[in-house]
């Protein structure tokens with residue numbers, strides 16, 4: 503449904519995004535995750551035809567956004583970082599105006615706006631001025647504006663920024679309910695957002711895609727070099743734990759009369775039973791073994807932190 507090919511954008515001389523490629527299948531909710539300044543908004547502006555790319559292409563619903571912007575844009579609902587909601591218009595007038603701009607015929611506009619307001623839970627504030635609504639409600643108006651012309655694709659740039667925790671949950675539920683009927687790309691700089699709403703994630707940092715996978719895939723991929731903490735009673739300084747298969751490095755420390763071994767092990771191997779056997783055979787007085795597995799949050803931090811090393 504969405505195909506992004508080597509998209510790059512330079513502002514003046516500054517490269518904001520660098521050959522970004524990814525694709526999104528029909529009905530999928532894709533999380534576009536990255537720290538501030540990573541290039542999320544830049545990518546989304548290009549995808550929604552709001553800004554031209556310096557090079558590369560984005561195909562949305564079969565249309566090249568750069569070459570055929572009109573049919574491409576008709577397929578897209580876009581919620582920008584700062585939604586352009588007019589403070590002195592009432593909700594229904596604004597949504598009707600937005601739907602007409604998106605090419606909805608006058609005769610259909612009333613129905614389209616009614617549907618969008620119901621989906622977004624704002625039918626009861628239809629006559630209120632947008633300027634008098636809370637931030638959470640304004641965000642719903644922004645979402646209603648994005649879905650009123652019933653586009654197959656939704657591009658939502660940080661849809662829950664600035665909302666309170668209850669509003670965040672409501673907006674996330676709303677976005678989830680839109681998946682399936684719509685293909686959604688949602689950008690965020692916070693991981694829990696992705697975990698709450700998305701099935702797949704593209705991680706970007708400093709303008710480059712550094713990972714794309716399912717949530718569990720990213721977590722397990724990042725479980726490289728799992729660490730074991732082994733506590734033994736006897737001094738293990740002469741033990742040859744390094745020689746066990748799967749051991750990358752061993753650090754020995756002492757704590758409260760007990761000896762700790764921090765063992766880095768290679769990806770995908772669980773060598774706890776080998777380590778236990780070794781300790782027993784060598785009469786080290788094994789007290790405990792714990793395995794440290796990475797949370798997705800750790801995985802994300804590692805992904806971003808390891809990036810400069812890969813460039814070396």
Ligand SMILES: Nc1ncnc2c1ncn2[C@@H]1O[C@H](COP(=O)(O)OP(=O)(O)O)[C@@H](O)[C@H]1O
Pocket residue numbers: 513514516517518536537538539540541542543544545
């Ligand atoms: N209009 C602009 N002119 C110059 N630089 C920009 C402009 N917009 C964004 N940038 C720069 O491009 C980079 C990516 O920005 P942006 O796409 O807004 O990131 P994100 O949305 O992930 O926070 C940042 O370094 C930002 O400072």
Ligand SMILES: [Mg+2]
Pocket residue numbers: 542543544583660
């Ligand atoms: Mg942004």
